[in-house]
Amino acid sequence: MPLLATKLYIPSPGPQIVGRPHLIARLNEGLGRKLTLLSAPAGFGKTTLASDWVASCGRPAAWLSLDEGDNDPARFLTYLIAALQTIAAQIGARVLSALQSPPPPPPETILTALLNDIAAIPGQFVLVLDDYHVVDSQSVDQALSFLLDHLPPQLHLVIATREDPQLPLARLRARGQLAELRVADLRFTHVEAAEFLNRVMGLNLAAADIAALEARTEGWVAGLQLAALSLRGHHDAAGFIRSFTGTHRFVLDYLLEEVLQQQPTPIQQFLLHTSILDRLCGPLCDAVLGDPAGSGQAALHAIERANLFLVPLDVERHWYRYHHLFGEFLRQRFAQDPNLVGGDLTGLHGRASAWYEAQGLDLEALHHAAAAADPAHVARLAERSWERMDSSFQSVAWCRWVRQLPEAVLRARPVLCTQYAWALMDAGEVEASEARLRDAERLLASLGDSAIVPDDAAEPMVVVAKEQLSSLPVRIAVARAYLAQARGDVAATVRHAA
Numbered sequence: 001m002p003l004l005a006t007k008l009y010i011p012s013p014g015p016q017i018v019g020r021p022h023l024i025a026r027l028n029e030g031l032g033r034k035l036t037l038l039s040a041p042a043g044f045g046k047t048t049l050a051s052d053w054v055a056s057c058g059r060p061a062a063w064l065s066l067d068e069g070d071n072d073p074a075r076f077l078t079y080l081i082a083a084l085q086t087i088a089a090q091i092g093a094r095v096l097s098a099l100q101s102p103p104p105p106p107p108e109t110i111l112t113a114l115l116n117d118i119a120a121i122p123g124q125f126v127l128v129l130d131d132y133h134v135v136d137s138q139s140v141d142q143a144l145s146f147l148l149d150h151l152p153p154q155l156h157l158v159i160a161t162r163e164d165p166q167l168p169l170a171r172l173r174a175r176g177q178l179a180e181l182r183v184a185d186l187r188f189t190h191v192e193a194a195e196f197l198n199r200v201m202g203l204n205l206a207a208a209d210i211a212a213l214e215a216r217t218e219g220w221v222a223g224l225q226l227a228a229l230s231l232r233g234h235h236d237a238a239g240f241i242r243s244f245t246g247t248h249r250f251v252l253d254y255l256l257e258e259v260l261q262q263q264p265t266p267i268q269q270f271l272l273h274t275s276i277l278d279r280l281c282g283p284l285c286d287a288v289l290g291d292p293a294g295s296g297q298a299a300l301h302a303i304e305r306a307n308l309f310l311v312p313l314d315v316e317r318h319w320y321r322y323h324h325l326f327g328e329f330l331r332q333r334f335a336q337d338p339n340l341v342g343g344d345l346t347g348l349h350g351r352a353s354a355w356y357e358a359q360g361l362d363l364e365a366l367h368h369a370a371a372a373a374d375p376a377h378v379a380r381l382a383e384r385s386w387e388r389m390d391s392s393f394q395s396v397a398w399c400r401w402v403r404q405l406p407e408a409v410l411r412a413r414p415v416l417c418t419q420y421a422w423a424l425m426d427a428g429e430v431e432a433s434e435a436r437l438r439d440a441e442r443l444l445a446s447l448g449d450s451a452i453v454p455d456d457a458a459e460p461m462v463v464v465a466k467e468q469l470s471s472l473p474v475r476i477a478v479a480r481a482y483l484a485q486a487r488g489d490v491a492a493t494v495r496h497a498a
Helices: 022-034 046-054 073-084 093-099 106-118 140-149 168-175 190-200 207-217 220-231 236-240 248-261 265-274 281-287 295-304 326-337 343-358 362-371 373-389 395-403 414-424 430-445 472-487 492-497
Strands: 035-039 061-065 125-130 155-161 178-181 308-310 320-322
Touching: 022 155, 022 178, 035 046, 046 061, 046 125, 046 472, 061 073, 061 265, 073 093, 073 106, 073 140, 093 106, 093 326, 106 140, 168 178, 178 236, 190 207, 190 220, 190 320, 220 236, 220 248, 220 343, 236 414, 248 265, 248 326, 265 295, 265 326, 281 295, 281 343, 295 308, 320 326, 343 362, 343 373, 362 373, 362 395, 373 395, 373 414, 395 414, 414 430
Parallel strands: 035 155, 035 178, 061 125, 125 155
Antiparallel strands: 308 320
């Protein structure tokens, strides 16, 4: 399974940050417990604090930035082991082999072997799971709960999330095994706000202005940063700060509007059009925007220098992402008015899908094909990518995109129906799997003995992976044998497997 290396990089806090020694001390105190939880809404500096702390905590640290694809338990464990192997290469080597065996062992067996490997490491170390809020999988939560229940003393786990995870937090708290930092802890104090605004952001605000701005943003780090960017273009700082009124969300919207509208039109266009991307690199931006090679990388460097909420994902400054709040704002604004700076939302997503497909990144290609509202393209990608995604533990994500296809698109594709049947069977959805097998058999029956789809077929039929068509009856028979075995029907199992 190819791994995305940027998920394992520890983000660099950078030289221009506000030191938070009292929070670093709290994190150091938590090392005597099993779990440290950093739980707060976006923009409260969780990732920055964690990355600053691991650089000075005195223990080796592994890092895993989670994303939507990690809802698949096998994929989650694969990346978890890859992160741990940055500490000791031998951790989980046998477990990875077991994960790739058909069928894999029960989760408890895999997790027990992994815990034994961790317990054999002589030194103490830290594992940070960043953005855990993107995980919405009971199986992943259960696996992590098992790990926490039996965690060796060598490992201290840190979870940064926007919402509390479905883990046994109450039990850990009652046993004194949980350290927590929440919104009240992460808000900037008056002293921190003053240092951030005047030293880091280069402003020269009076104490009264800093106090007013801190009160308006309630110590929200991202809000202060947005305010500082807006203030750079104003001579009357006090008047500008006094104009901030309304709810927290209103202030956020106002600041974002001020930041975006103060940029030159080409930068506005680049920001809005590339906001459809979860991760950005120069070649991808060039492909999506149709710009000459190298333009995207130059724009990314310019945006980073302007401190416009661009987060580097690797030390080479090749991959980036937008700050979550800024990206969400840009996407919302662009969706409301795609013609704001001459954009074609469908075309942008379509070009992004084509670029990801050419790179062999199937999950991202499917995501953008669906966003382009092109079900035929989604179906074609799904049929071509099934075997790769199934073997790399992405069948749950694959299945999610196929579920969204219109029935007319899905039922015209015998190969895709059979692949979908296998995915549903793996998910334990026996009746739905049976229905898709019947769809495939109905289409194959119209072919008779021929493995070629005739131009005058009785009903429309689409086959993308034509090399799989001849073996489809065998695949269907094997699937039916598995389903019969699951029901305990020995006779049917033998009949289909014969």
